[in-house]
Amino acid sequence: MGNIFGRETETSPPPRELPPVLAATRQPLYYGRDLPYEDPFQNRGVPQIQDPRPCVFYARGACFRGTACRFSHEGAADTSSTKNSQKPCHFFMRGHCRRGEACNFSHEQSSVQEATKATKDDDCAESWVRELGGAWVKFGDGAAIIDVSLPSDFSTIQIRNLPTTASASSVRDLLSEVGIPVLISDIRYIKPKDMPNGFATVKVKDPEFAKTACSRLQTVIEPPGLEVSSMRVPIPPGFHFGQVDNRQVRCSWHRPTRTSSLYFPNRKAASRSFYKFKGEQYKINGMKATVQSLVAEHPGQQNGRWKIDLVGMSASITEDDIASAFPSFEKPCLITIGDLSYEMDIEMDSTLVKSMLYEKGELEKWNVSDSSTAKRIKAQATFMEECHAQIAASSLDGTELPFNHTGKLFVQLITSVKFKVSARVYDTVKKTIDSHISNWNRQFIRYSALPERGFNRILKIEGEDRQLVAQAKRDLEKIITGTVLTMDGKNIWYSNLKISKNAYRKLQKIERDLEVVIIRDIRASNFRAFGPDGRLAQAAEALQQLIHEIKAGDHAIKKAVATVKRQQLETDCPICFEEAEESLETSCGHIYCSLCFFNMCQAEASTSGEFSIGCMGNSGTCGKIIQISELQTLILSETFENILEHKGNSSEDIEELIKAKEGLGAKDCPKCTTALQKAEGCNHMTCIACGTHICWFHGSFV
Template sequence: MGNVCDGESRQSQPEIELAPRVAQPQGEPIHAQPVLDIEAASEASRHDSSGIPLQTDTAHHDPTTIPSQQEPRRPCRFYAKGYCKSGDTCTLLHGKPEEDDGEERSKENKKGRDSIRELGGAWVRFGPGAAATEIILPSDFSAVRISNLPTGFSTQLIEDMLWRAGLNRSRCDIYVSSTKKDTAMVRVWSPSFPKKAWGYLGTRNPDLEVVPIPVPFPVGSNLRRVDCREVQFTWYRPSREVNLIFSTREAALRLHRQVPTGFTVHGYRVIAHPPALGDDLVTWVVRLTGLPEIVRDQDVIQIIPKRHWPFQNQIRYLVYTNDTETESTFVRSMLDEYGPLERWEVSEISEGGQIKGQAVFFEESHARNAATSLDGKRLPFSKSRRLSTTLVTVVKFDVLPRVYEVVQDQINAHKRSWEDQNIDFAAIPPRGSYVTLQLKGCDRESMAKAKHELELILAGEVMRQRGKNIWHSSFNNTGEAYETLKTIEKELGIAIVRDGWLSQFRVFGAEGRQALVAKTLNRLIKDISSPHVIRLDQLSEFCWAVGGGLEEIQSQLGQEKAAFDESSDSILIQGSEDDLAQAKLIMARGQARASGDSLKPKQYCQICFWVAEEPVMTSCNHSYCDHCFVGMCEAMATNPGEFCITCEGDAGKCRKVFELAEIRSLLLSETFDKILEESFTSFVQRHQDQFRYCPTPDCSQVYRATSRTEKEPPEFTCNNCLASICTACHAAHPALTCAEHQDHASGGLQALNKLKKKLGVQDCPRCQTSLEKIAGCDHIICEGCGTDICWVCMAAFDNGDACYQHLMTVHKGVDYD
């Protein structure tokens, strides 16, 4: 497949070896280079925002080429890794890898995969000494969908189009839709690529439709797909008001007390306002608002008891009577001002006269600005009605169907709570190998909590015993051992996901039965393990074994995998060929330590200088206590320099940098993961100009910092807590520029408010327009939104009559200046 990189920053971005597609269990850090492998996208992610399934034909590989009828070609291992320098001239097969129920293993790429972890919302590459060497974020990539392409086009045609438009296409992925023959997707390592492609391609090829789309995530990635591009909006159809006129205040009060709160007429919710003195200053009026435009006198009378009938009804006429289609056009134009829309939908009018709809923007920043700026804004076709807008957050999880089946009860236990918080949960039927679980809501804090609850369920549990993963290499393949594993799944009603790279089982649906599952897996491994014998023919070998060598093997492999057989003077290894090889290596190192007096000092810990307890022997032939070695690794995080684990042997003179594989072999799985996390944290702290942590307390997600000089710095939506942060000034300020936010934060707003108070300037309670009263009565009309306002208390009204009535009854006059 094609390489991925931003052409304009290619010199600054190192060439990265890509790993093959890997389906990873939910909740566990992924160890491939997934962000660079579009084939690693889940089946649910292989559909662009229009739901178009995408073929896996990429740049430099023409999907229309028909292979000749020859003997099947071997797969190209370079193409499987993500790139092939030979391109179209390669004689090996460039095809889609076979799927295996979301689990796929390859020993060939284990080493490279072990060096990459998913931490803090990023893919992190680690090198020698467990040093973090590179951080790659999903936001580093972008994708566009190109439609209306000519019939029979090839990926080469798209490459040529990009080249003619002045867009670097040397490292990009091009995917052709399998259902829409005129559509393709282009993915590039460059956040700004969609804007450039949109402008350049659209200008040179006006018939093409070029739109940005979300970048698909790799299979099993712990980076949940968080989408904040949808804005929900509502407004009301025109409504009438009815004045019920009474001769006395007492009669008006009796009616007001008798009318039920929130009663409806033709499905419209009607509000009865308290009695107010009429314009003639003699009669009393109870105003009913929110009535449908088709209301008649008898409709109003029917809801009033006969003994409380007024002596006169006064139905006010509507000024604005636009149809729904016309109003929708106005609303869309308001949204279009903030950016292009990917999707737009308006629902039918509800019984209460409310019109609802949703608009999906191509870019999240446009949606966020629209939701913030348009909420409460007066509609252009009405003086009294306003638009309500809300930003919607959508979080999606891709899970294996068998995993979803066993955790459904756990999810259902939370659904009622989610519904109470207006959070919708949906399980989208599988496309390919995965079920997509979706949470959708408007309140960020509630959504973050629901997301965390669902993540805990989908994380499953890694089966460990005495700090070591329960695992056997036989499960790397789909053989007899795997078939037995599926039988255990059915018997216990659980799902077991294998991870050959991390050498672990992740179990789902085993609440309260973890010990039983661990015992069952251990028994299975014992049954399938082949016994191996290490004969102790030499006296030195026997002395080493009984003098602590056996315990050293057991500490590395596990207590249950090594035993001493007195009848044959042998060590029995109950495990795989890898276990046997590791035991022999431990024995050889032990023999080397005991072979001469010159090596005796190496038997002492290089940290505490005592005889090493539970000794750890390094490749440079230095010994450490197990806990001293762990402490040395952890101490690297507090060093002022680069994080790098080196040997402290020979009084600190050795300084050999340990390879990552060696560090992993000398540490428990949990400790190794912790060391990598500390290395990652150290890297971020030393590169504050490039990376920042989400400012939400206890949130560990990172984002790429941008320069304050950027005209429109991108926003970062935290994958964990769902907070939205400006990547330039590292604060949340929707609908404000960094300068405006800085002005507010530095005291400019306080100073302005102080000056406004001194000058007698007040803000409109609805649109915040600053108003100054020069002369006249205390009833004013906002020039910004047309709201009638009481200047004394800044109360807002829908009409002048209501404002005057308020002034007379509450403030006892209108007070002309």
């Protein structure tokens, strides 16, 4: 697409050449001179293109501009995609869409079911890899350990300029042609919206893979123009929770504005209004107006009208909006409204900005937020690499916009942190978190809690000041990590604790009365409490008393299963053989008490050697291994993570790894805890996993 804002008719300055990647994405707003209306860009040197590019939205059957669209509508449109059924209504999925038949999105049950299934699939797309002892431990169904590896065991390549028809399968075939077999699961293909080509990252558990692949793919003729390079090994999904992420940038640019000129009968009247706008006594639609140029209408005049200019006015401003700001006796005698500062096309403009970012590095995400009431259009981009985000922020901030030569692009590097916490804990600590929000807002730190997914909530804090975000991270971590309950300076703990239903009801009463949540941490051998600080001491006393009661009697009472007289019902829990309380159901159809299921999972995790959590239904004969994604939905996230960490840290592989690290003098990265070894050179090192610069001698950030 051509540059619609060049200047041909003026000899100075010469027309500015756009970079090829930008020139390829920009088209003029009008293509010929035979239009029934005047071309507003005629004097701006607009290149005349006779054959416009096809409209991608028309091709999808989704162009709402009709004959007013500046792109070609030749060829058949895919009308099937224009139906609302292609995009289900998220509110209807939740059961409470208030628009009914007037809703623009689909209320068809089939679409809703497909969307719900897709959402569930996305939620379960986690890799189930955890960092333990500097190693990557992968868990499978039943929370069993299926693999232990180091970041150095992997290598990664990135393939760019892939054709529009590319996919993960075609990338696998391409590597297979050069004698490198890989799995589909090793490939991540990304095709950014509105960009001509896609790219793929391939991560393989082979340290020599990147070197071999880069060498062999250089000889590939088809597809042409491929670019292949090695890159640092990406951190597995889920590792970013609790870790600082500096890969995001926030972009913004001003919406089109108008300048309005206000004429007054004399200098005194104009001056009075000028200073009232300066002092914010006069506002336009309740908003402050920027006033400039208190000047005479004609230079050198002795008497006559004077004018002031209001700049940066909204594109939709009207003369009545401006006149309503004045009392009747001070209204200007004439109000004129100028042209727009530039013609806006949000889709095209945002694509141009996105292209500028792509010149600095590959993007993982791109979101545009366009509010008609905001003065700026905002977008947020997430780069694949942290260094590319830093380069984009430093080199693009304040640069000229390709579609508005008088406007600038503003780019700020954003530091963010995400935490995953159970909804039960979140509901308890929400008031404590809310008490920090006003202070975070004053520091321009944004806090958000994403909608509930299953038992979990995702909490996010982000801001431009890295130090302030780090402090907010420590404050939030302290709240959601809870407080270890102690008595007389010692952790409250009972290793043989078997909570009966009667004791569990007493524990629930403690939680309700004190408005706290108490969680048993088998990994750390303690109890953690969440809630107001003033009630934690009471919670410790009540819990200690409950444990004394259990020691005195409840834990010594064993129920003889052989003496059970009544027939077991389908609604009975297979652990306690009573009717299930606060029941949950496994995918194999067996029902448990939530407490019994929790105790069963913790008991399995506490066993030595290999283990996997299986169903005890049908009198213990079911034995089906419970999928790890199902385990995550059935128990609290804190309990789930405790089970994984407890079992992972106690595995023989991890113990051997820790001994090997000590023998080799390896240290953990202070950011992502990846194991590092210094072979030679100075003490300035870079983590191979997260790219953090560290001092080897002090073990701290550089």
